[in-house]
Amino acid sequence: MATQRISLFPLAGALLFPGMQLPLHIFEPRYRALVSDALARDRLIGMIQPREDGESPALYDIGCLGRIGEFEALEGGRYNIVLTGVARFRLLRELEVVTPFRQVEAELFDGDEDDGGALAPVVRSALERESRRFADRLGYVVDWTSVSRLDDAALVNGIAPIAPFDVASKQSLLETASLADRAEQTMQLMQFYGLTDNDGPATLQ
Numbered sequence: 001m002a003t004q005r006i007s008l009f010p011l012a013g014a015l016l017f018p019g020m021q022l023p024l025h026i027f028e029p030r031y032r033a034l035v036s037d038a039l040a041r042d043r044l045i046g047m048i049q050p051r052e053d054g055e056s057p058a059l060y061d062i063g064c065l066g067r068i069g070e071f072e073a074l075e076g077g078r079y080n081i082v083l084t085g086v087a088r089f090r091l092l093r094e095l096e097v098v099t100p101f102r103q104v105e106a107e108l109f110d111g112d113e114d115d116g117g118a119l120a121p122v123v124r125s126a127l128e129r130e131s132r133r134f135a136d137r138l139g140y141v142v143d144w145t146s147v148s149r150l151d152d153a154a155l156v157n158g159i160a161p162i163a164p165f166d167v168a169s170k171q172s173l174l175e176t177a178s179l180a181d182r183a184e185q186t187m188q189l190m191q192f193y194g195l196t197d198n199d200g201p202a203t204l205q
Contacts (some may be wrong), residue, residue, distance in 0.1 A: 001067050001109075002107065003092070003105060004065075005045070005095070005103060005104075005106075005112070006035060006044070006045075006063075006065060006089060006103065006104055006108075007034055007037065007038060007045060007046060007099070007101055007102075007189035008046045008047075008059070008101065008103065008104060008105045008107075009024075009025075009031055009034060009045050009046065009048070009061055009080075009101070010046055010049065010050045010057065010062070010102070011045055011047065011048075011050075012020075012049055012050055012167050013049070013167060014047060014049070014161065015047075015049075015064075015160050015161045015162075015170050015173070016063075016064040016065060016066050016155035017085050017088075017153075017160075017174070018064065018085040018086060018087055018088065019084070019085055019154075019156050019157070020084070020085045020098065020153075020154070020158065020159065020161075021069075021082055021083065021084050021085075022047065022066065022078070022080075022082070022083045022085070023081070023082050023149055024080070024081050024083065025079075025082075026078060026081060027076075027078045028166075029077075029100065030047070030101050031078045032071050032078060032079065032099035033100050034099075034101040035071070035079045035081060036077075037099070039068060039071065040042055043063075043067050044065055044066070044067055044069040044086070045066050045067075045068065045082065046063050046064070046065050046081060046089060046104070046106065046114075047063055047064050047065075047066055047104065048060060048062075048064075048067070048091070049063070049065030049167055049171050049174075050167075050192050052076070056102070057138060058163045059091060060091075060171050061091050062088060062089070062090055062091075062171070062174055062175045063086050063088070063091065063106075063174075064085050064086075064087070064174065065085070065086045065088075065089050065108065066083030066084060066086060066122050066197075067083065067084050067086050068081050068082070068192055069081075069083070069130050070082040071083050073120075079087055086108075087109055087110075088108070088109045088174065089106040089107060089108050089109065090106060090107050091106050092104070092105045092106055092107060093105050093201050107169050109116075109177070109178065113203065115180040117196070118152050118179075119152040119156070119179060119180055119183055121129070121182070123180060123183055123184070124152060124155075124183075125186065127155065127156065127183050127186065127187060128147070128148070129192050130187045131147070131155075131159065131190065132144070132192065134190040134194045135191075137194040137195075138194065147183070152179060152183075153179055154193070155181045156179055156182050156186060159186050159190070160174075160186065163189070163190070163193065164191060164193060169189055173189075183200075
């Protein structure tokens with residue numbers, strides 16, 4: 001595993017997987033500074049979930065390094081950006097820095113770009129079937145024709161960021177290296193969370 005210095009954006013509920021995209025609106029001063037710094041250097045930002053609330057909360061050990069692709073500079077120093085996942089990383093130690101954003105030394109996982117290969121056809125079918133049930137229970141509106149065209153990794157990794165799973169459940173999916181294991185765990189979570197209705201319909205793009 002390669003070791004790298006990573007500037008962090010801790011954000012509960014926001015998951016980034018290798019090869020996937022995550023749109024973000026950046027408005028807090030420290031994270032505006034983070035994006036400005038990244039744009040001036042290597043365009044890399046580490047997304048990671050905090051374990052708790054607070055100004056400088058404890059962090060989970062596993063996050064995902066993302067590269068800024070599209071970005072829009074807005075009034076007041078704000079940004080709209082789109083991150084593309086590069087590789088998952090394991091936090092080794094936090095660094096003492098003078099920047100308003102946190103920085104860590106981390107090791108990147110090798111081989112994340114292939115994400116464990118394709119799903120078996122029976123697993124793919126089961127995941128699509130459970131996704132339909134889950135969407136129906138929660139009142140989601142889904143373009144299933146577009147979903148059917150997604151590759152296996154995009155289907156599996158696209159569910160967790162938008163599903164109403166709690167932080168710990170989302171983190172467990174990020175920490176699962178095998179795509180097949182992540183698919184199975186995602187189905188279990190959909191079965192569990194699908195038992196409780198949400199407050200109204202949502203649109204899944």
